[in-house]
Amino acid sequence: MRAIRLHSFGPAENLRLEELPEPVPAEGQVRVDVRVSGVHLIETRLRRGIAVGPHRPPELPITPGSEVAGVVGAVGPGVSADWLGRRVVVQLGDAGGYAEQALADESALYPIPDELADDVAVAAITTGTTAQGVLGVARLTERDAVLVMSAAGGLGSLFVQAAKAAGALVVGVAGGAAKVARVRALGADVAVDYSAADWPERVRTALAGREVGIVLDGVGGASGRQALELLGPGGRFLMYGWAAGEPTEITTRDLVERQLTATWAIGPNMVPPGGWRELTTRALREAARGRLVPTITRFPLDRAADAHAALEGRAAEGKVVLTV
Incomplete structure (x- = not known):
């Protein structure tokens, strides 16, 4: 089979397409013939x-x-x-996609609804799951003015849609005219270019x-501080x-003097009683229903290096996937 391999740390060009033996499932495992693989900034x-x-x-x-579908x-x-x-x-763990x-592992499999495309399923299983969890922490309502950083990104684009569906006033911040236009098309009431x-x-x-009441920040650094x-x-x-x-720099003085609340939204506080599987099932269901x-x-599999470069250069919109 063809696979992308990394033999040494470094630039995106270090990702190379190679031929490997076909993997054989052990007890409790399946072999997935991959159609789509997800790519993450953390990778x-x-x-x-x-x-x-x-x-x-x-x-x-x-x-x-x-992650793969x-x-x-x-x-x-x-x-x-x-x-x-x-x-x-399926969410594989740390590698292999x-x-x-x-x-x-059989226990990690989620059947894809018939009406759901493979690439959308990949976007839903991790990015969609995370979005569902963060939104559960945010508890957006029609009374809120919500500012979404990186609003054209994989998570940001979902937050814009969800905030709009909740009836909130939505401010989407993205980099470049094309991404700003995309954010506006997603339904943001205000879309601005953070490169200005x-x-x-x-x-x-x-x-x-009107003042911003909630910021959803996945950018950090100086831009996060401005937000x-x-x-x-x-x-x-x-x-x-x-x-x-x-991360965005926040001091205790910020919280005390301006009566702010700051939360790291990823982790145990975003998980419902049913656990991560409940969040993922919910994300797949919402995707299948078009919500x-x-x-x-x-990107095709053999252009994995280009996919990484696009993510690092913030040239990609939304969820980045490799098609096989």
């Missing part, structure tokens, strides 16, 4: 050998990729033959005196990432 950091939070650089060589082509001992030929989407075939030095003032002007400064008294700042390379519509940028 671009790990490719460089940079630790990201609890995620440590992998042992090399490795086939990156943590495809068809079950073989089952291991102890796995029901009923899975054979079924379309599934950038390939024509991947091994997965005066973007916070543009937000204030557009809101005409924090837009919050009115009693506002809530929800962080779910730092694409800029470092969760991810933006997707596609």
Whole structure:
């Protein structure tokens, strides 16, 4: 089978297409004949050998990729033959997804609804699951003015849709004219380009005196701090990432003097009583019903390096996937 391999840490060009033996499922496993693989920004950091939070650089060589959609082509001992030929989407763990075939535990499989495309299923299983969890923490209502950072991204685009569906006033912040247009098309009431030095003032002007009540921040760094400064008294700042390379700086004085609440929205506080599986099932159901519509940028498997470069250069919109 064809697979993308990483033999040394470094630039995107280190991702190479190679031929590997066909994997054989062990007890409790299936072999998925992959149609679509998901690509994450965190994988671009790990490719460089940079630790990201609890995620440590992998042992090399490795086939990156943590999620795939495809068809079950073989089952291991102890796995029901009923899975054979079924379309599934699965979270693999830390590796193995950038390939024509991947091994997965039976317990991790989710059947793909007939009306759901493979690439949308891949977007839903991780990005959609995370979005459902963060939105559960945010509890958006029609009374809120919500500012979404990186609003054309995989998570940001879902947050814009969800906030609009909740009846909130939505401010979407993205980089470049094309992405700003995309954010506006998603339903944002205000869409601004954060590459403009005066973007916070543009937000204030557009809101005409109304204050931002909630910020959903996946960017961090200086831009995240600018978003924090837009919050009115009693506002809530929800962080779910730092694409800029470092988290938004927040001090105790910010919280006390401006009566703000800051929350790291990823983790145990976003998980419902039914656990992660409940969130993922909900995300797949919402996608199948057309209420969760991810933006997707596609690259063929042999252009995995280009996919990484697009993510790192913020040139991709929404969820990035590899098609096999």
